[in-house]
Structures are given as structure tokens and as C-alpha cells.
Amino acid sequence: MFDTIFGFVFILIGLCGAVLGVVLALVLATLVNQSGLDWLPPGNAEPLTLTITVLGETRIIRHHHRFDRDRRAVSLVASLPGC
Numbered sequence: 001m002f003d004t005i006f007g008f009v010f011i012l013i014g015l016c017g018a019v020l021g022v023v024l025a026l027v028l029a030t031l032v033n034q035s036g037l038d039w040l041p042p043g044n045a046e047p048l049t050l051t052i053t054v055l056g057e058t059r060i061i062r063h064h065h066r067f068d069r070d071r072r073a074v075s076l077v078a079s080l081p082g083c
Contacts, residue, residue: 029054 038047
């Protein structure tokens with residue numbers, strides 16, 4: 001009985017933390033984007049407007065997922081000689 005209750009509480013705490021993190025990221029990105037901050041990247045002669053994008057970056061997430069899958073495959077192959 002207690003394991004079920006604690007599991008539910010831990011899942012609820014995790015979901016609340018995830019939602020709070022997403023909301024905080026969106027709020028901070030909006031504040032930075034509205035502030036009009038400029039930065040001078042290395043090798044550029046004129047500053048660029050600093051822009052933070054949170055939503056719409058699914059291409060980066062998909063690329064990172066592919067990299068993670070490839071890394072696991074390389075780790076598996078590298079560990080085979082030890083078997």
C-alpha cells in the first residue's frame with residue numbers, strides 16, 4: 001500500500017518539476033528576447049541580437065537522440081571483446 005502511494009507521490013513531484021521547468025524556460029526566454037540584448041560572436045565585426053528559442057527546436061532534439069542511439073551502439077560493440 002505504501003509503495004503505491006510513495007510511487008504516486010514521486011511521479012507527481014517529478015511531473016510538477018518538469019512542468020515548472022518548461023514554464024520557467026519559456027518565461028526566461030521571453031524576457032531575454034524582449035530585452036533586445038546584443039552580443040558579439042567571435043569573428044564577427046558587428047553585434048547580433050541575442051535570441052533564445054525554446055519551442056520549435058525539435059530538429060536538435062531528434063539529432064541528439066540519433067547521436068545517443070549511435071553512442072550506445074558503439075559502447076556495446078566496444079564492450080564485446082571483454083565478454
